[in-house]
Amino acid sequence: MTADPTPHEMVRDARRRLVDYLDDLEPEAWAQPSLCDGWTVTDVVAHLSLSTSGTWSEMIIGMIRHRGSWDRWNASTARRQAETHTRDELIDIIRQNADSLEHAAGSSHDDQLVDLLVHGQDIARAVDTPLSVPVESAVAAIDHVLASRWYGAKQRLADLGLDATDADWSGPGGKAVRGPIVSLLLAASGRPAALADLQGPGIEILRGRLA
Numbered sequence: 001m002t003a004d005p006t007p008h009e010m011v012r013d014a015r016r017r018l019v020d021y022l023d024d025l026e027p028e029a030w031a032q033p034s035l036c037d038g039w040t041v042t043d044v045v046a047h048l049s050l051s052t053s054g055t056w057s058e059m060i061i062g063m064i065r066h067r068g069s070w071d072r073w074n075a076s077t078a079r080r081q082a083e084t085h086t087r088d089e090l091i092d093i094i095r096q097n098a099d100s101l102e103h104a105a106g107s108s109h110d111d112q113l114v115d116l117l118v119h120g121q122d123i124a125r126a127v128d129t130p131l132s133v134p135v136e137s138a139v140a141a142i143d144h145v146l147a148s149r150w151y152g153a154k155q156r157l158a159d160l161g162l163d164a165t166d167a168d169w170s171g172p173g174g175k176a177v178r179g180p181i182v183s184l185l186l187a188a189s190g191r192p193a194a195l196a197d198l199q200g201p202g203i204e205i206l207r208g209r210l211a
Contacts, residue, residue: 007109008101010137014116015098018048021124021131022091029129030087035122035193038075042090044119046082047074049093051112054104110144114151117141118189121182125193135167138181145188146171153188156209160202162188175202 005013022045030042039047054077066072082090103112117133118141124131142162145151162171164181177187179198186194192210195203 005136007113007140010134010140011109011112011116012098013134014113014120014137015094017132018116018120019091019095019098021120021129022087022094025123025127025129027087029127032127034119034126035191036119039078039122040082041123041127042082042087043075043078044123045087045090045094046085047078048116048119049085049090049097050077050081051104051107051115052097052100052102058105110140111148111150113137114141114144114185114189117182118186118191121186122191133182135181138185139164139167139169142169142171142181142185142188145185151189156190157188157206160206163200175205176200177202177206 025041030040030045032041033039034041034044036044066076085093103109107115117137120131120133145153146157157171157174159174160172161174161176162184163176163178164170164184165178167181169181171184177184177198178200179187179194183194183197187198187206187210190210192207195207195210198206
């Protein structure tokens, strides 16, 4: 019997899938808006290229410079990375770090997996070119999103019961929302684009919360 992949192995696989995908992405797609509000595809790739670097002091100083906002600091850092590196350089950074055990201050391998899978779909769905995600990786990612206080999923999904139609997985009980596991992951992470793939008695409640 094959053992389940470890978080590190799932992160490594996600990075390798992403760079293979980006190698084939048309040049004009890089300037398109992603599903991540205010970020282009290039910005998202630049952000993912930084997932194995970043110290506590850099983060704290950066947040101070951005009036205490982690989101503003994070976006500024990604755009600076995008402005100072070519597309090929960004891809190569992710490729070279595919097997890295390092992660940015305050994050974990589980956070890296969520980042890679969700941002990968932020790119893929925006440019209408599918990027495959292994079911076991999507399950691990959504379990982490639901358990963590950082993603807002507990409030977003309160009294809703998620049920994957393509995996042996379901979330906490409540009014059902059913669909593919990757789309449930995106909805749990606050992406309205996932709604088109979902259905069930709880869908209108979820739609209102993602508006």
